[in-house]
Amino acid sequence: xxxxxxxxxxxxxxxxxxxxxxxxxxxxxxxxxxxxxxxxxxxxxxxxxxxxxxxxxxxxxxxxxxxxxxxxxxxxxxxxxxxxxxxxxxxxxxxxxxxxxxxxxxxxxxxxxxxxxxxxxxxxxxxxxxxxxxxxxxxxxxxxxxxxxxxxxxxxxxxxxxxxxxxxxxxxxxxxxxxxxxxxxxxxxxxxxxxxxxxxxxxxxxxxxxxxxxxxxxxxxxxxxxxxxxxxxxxxxxxxxxxxxxxxxxxxxxxxxxxxxxxxxxxxxxxxxxxxxxxxxxxxxxxxxxxxxxxxxxxxxxxxxxxxxxxxxxxxxxxxxxxxxxxxxxxxxxxxxxxxxxxxxxxxxxxxxxxxxxxxxxxxxxxxxxxxxxxxxxxxxxxxxxxxxxxxxxxxxxxxxxxxxxxxxxxxxxxxxxxxxxxxxxxxxxxxxxxxxxxxxxxxxxxxxxxxxxxxxxxxxxxxxxxxxxxxxxxxxxxxxxxxxxxxxxxxxxxxxxxxxxxxxxxxxxxxxxxxxxxxxxxxxxxxxxxxxxxxxxxxxxxxxxxxxxxxxxxxxxxxxxxxxxxxxxxxxxxxxxxxxxxxxxxxxxxxxx
Numbered sequence: 228x229x230x231x232x233x234x235x236x237x238x239x240x241x242x243x244x245x246x247x248x249x250x251x252x253x254x255x256x257x258x259x260x261x262x263x264x265x266x267x268x269x270x271x272x273x274x275x276x277x278x279x280x281x282x283x284x285x286x287x288x289x290x291x292x293x294x295x296x297x298x299x300x301x302x303x304x305x306x307x308x309x310x311x312x313x314x315x316x317x318x319x320x321x322x323x324x325x326x327x328x329x330x331x332x333x334x335x336x337x338x339x340x341x342x343x344x345x346x347x348x349x350x351x352x353x354x355x356x357x358x359x360x361x362x363x364x365x366x367x368x369x370x371x372x373x374x375x376x377x378x379x380x381x382x383x384x385x386x387x388x389x390x391x392x393x394x395x396x397x398x399x400x401x402x403x404x405x406x407x408x409x410x411x412x413x414x415x416x417x418x419x420x421x422x423x424x425x426x427x428x429x430x431x432x433x434x435x436x437x438x439x440x441x442x443x444x445x446x447x448x449x450x451x452x453x454x455x456x457x458x459x460x461x462x463x464x465x466x467x468x469x470x471x472x473x474x475x476x477x478x479x480x481x482x483x484x485x486x487x488x489x490x491x492x493x494x495x496x497x498x499x500x501x502x503x504x505x506x507x508x509x510x511x512x513x514x515x516x517x518x519x520x521x522x523x524x525x526x527x528x529x530x531x532x533x534x535x536x537x538x539x540x541x542x543x544x545x546x547x548x549x550x551x552x553x554x555x556x557x558x559x560x561x562x563x564x565x566x567x568x569x570x571x572x573x574x575x576x577x578x579x580x581x582x583x584x585x586x587x588x589x590x591x592x593x594x595x596x597x598x599x600x601x602x603x604x605x606x607x608x609x610x611x612x613x614x615x616x617x618x619x620x621x622x623x624x625x626x627x628x629x630x631x632x633x634x635x636x637x638x639x640x641x642x643x644x645x646x647x648x649x650x651x652x653x654x655x656x657x658x659x660x661x662x663x664x665x666x667x668x669x670x671x672x673x674x675x676x677x678x679x680x681x682x683x684x685x686x687x688x689x690x691x692x693x694x695x696x697x698x699x700x701x702x703x704x705x706x707x708x709x710x711x712x713x714x715x716x717x718x719x720x721x722x723x724x725x726x727x728x729x730x731x732x733x734x735x736x737x738x739x740x741x742x743x744x745x746x747x748x749x750x751x752x753x754x755x756x757x758x759x760x761x762x763x764x765x766x767x768x769x770x771x772x773x774x775x776x777x778x779x780x781x782x783x784x785x786x787x788x789x790x791x792x793x794x795x796x797x798x799x800x801x802x803x804x805x806x807x808x809x810x811x812x813x814x815x816x817x818x819x820x821x
Contacts, residue, residue: 237273514635715760
């Protein structure tokens with residue numbers, strides 16, 4: 228007999244009754260029924276109920292077991308009586324009558340139970356992550372992650388993609404987030420950077436002639452945490468294709484993502500082709516470039532209905548360049564006045580001056596604003612917003628960006644409050660035609676709005692002849708249920724275009740050559756048109772598992788302050804280590820005072 232187990236804790240069935248077997252695992256739960264002691268034994272695969280009777284040699288030892296101790300139980304498989312069968316357990320028709328019991332590793336009292344999914348402080352869970360991972364729900368989510376990655380690999384290889392591994396130690400590059408820097412011992416004063424993404428390397432693979440590349444790639448960005456972003460490290464399905472246009476990338480990616488979501492969830496998955504929505508349309512119609520298409524509400528521009536009207540607050544703002552966005556609230560006319568007042572209070576809490584509103588009835592419109600508009604203006608507003616009698620409508624008045632933001636947040640809130648969102652569905656879309664450049668609101672400088680390696684629509688001619696803020700890029704995002712799953716682009720593969728694009732963003736040729744010399748040099752020797760995308764593994768698993776944040780689908784995550792509480796990172800290092808790296812630590816002034 229094997230030293231530790233003949234079967235796993237999810238393997239025994241009625242056909243095994245009468246066999247002598249051995250199981251090893253963790254004590255999941257004990258139940259003392261006086262003359263009988265039940266021990267639920269758990270391993271990676273499942274749970275088996277074990278039983279020992281009072282008076283038997285191992286009864287006392289079993290009684291003293293602490294939960295989470297690792298034990299080995301040898302005994303005979305017996306059938307449970309009909310009234311004790313547990314239909315929710317794979318092994319629920321049998322139990323193991325223990326003959327011998329050995330403690331392989333005794334557990335100290337645990338800081339929180341793992342045989343229940345009750346909530347505990349996150350810092351405690353992360354400090355004892357090895358215990359937290361024993362909990363059934365989290366264990367399942369981590370296993371789901373592994374299966375998702377396996378499925379992605381299988382699908383990508385079937386589509387003719389080849390997996391490569393790109394370097395982890397590379398050079399720093401301006402890609403929109405802070406780099407994690409690694410000092411070089413052999414080259415004092417110089418630093419490697421952990422890659423924010425394998426961007427340059429995957430493009431170089433296309434220049435090298437490999438045609439279709441993919442990788443489950445680790446990426447490193449020194450940025451703040453949030454529910455759908457993990458600080459420090461994350462993983463993505465990184466892919467690149469040669470001799471492709473935008474639609475070729477879409478057609479390659481859609482079946483992979485749809486297949487993975489459909490394989491591991493019973494929710495409805497949006498059929499292909501997914502909607503293609505321009506950035507301009509998305510920000511107007513949904514108030515965001517990450518629209519949740521489960522929400523049927525569409526925002527409308529009703530600026531003209533208020534221009535020159537008797538509603539002076541909006542009319543004067545419009546004269547100064549503001550716009551008015553209308554957010555429908557279908558069939559809300561029967562709701563009490565408090566529904567509308569609460570939305571107004573909510574808008575103020577979001578930093579806005581408030582939200583105007585009105586309700587359309589068979590006899591006309593009512594509300595604080597309705598009396599300020601002529602019947603003709605009301606009719607035009609009603610038509611523009613697609614409203615019918617019984618519908619309410621809210622208004623966001625501000626400069627374009629502010630109005631879009633408030634209207635988008637209001638659309639989301641109204642959709643939830645009125646329970647309008649489609650249930651149990653994944654609704655994907657492509658956001659396309661992103662602006663190539665944007666102006667920094669603080670400095671006024673023009674910079675890249677998305678990926679600096681994207682090909683501008685119109686190529687070099689557009690960069691030379693058009694206002695930079697009017698140039699669109701061959702950039703695209705995949706959005707699912709209001710979450711950005713992926714960003715990608717058709718790449719710039721021409722040195723002249725690269726120099727000009729970076730010059731507009733404020734980078735001289737010497738900076739381009741220093742930062743991107745390897746890729747720039749490669750482009751001089753014949754580069755194919757190419758493009759790619761990089762769906763986030765963590766975000767995909769988060770959605771499929773339906774968990775509230777990314778830390779629930781990462782094996783060993785950091786907390787929101789980018790600290791690994793279990794391993795004590797980041798940590799101080801010795802003076803010897805610093806000297807080897809030719810580094811001296813200069814604490815911030817407040818730390819010196821402390």
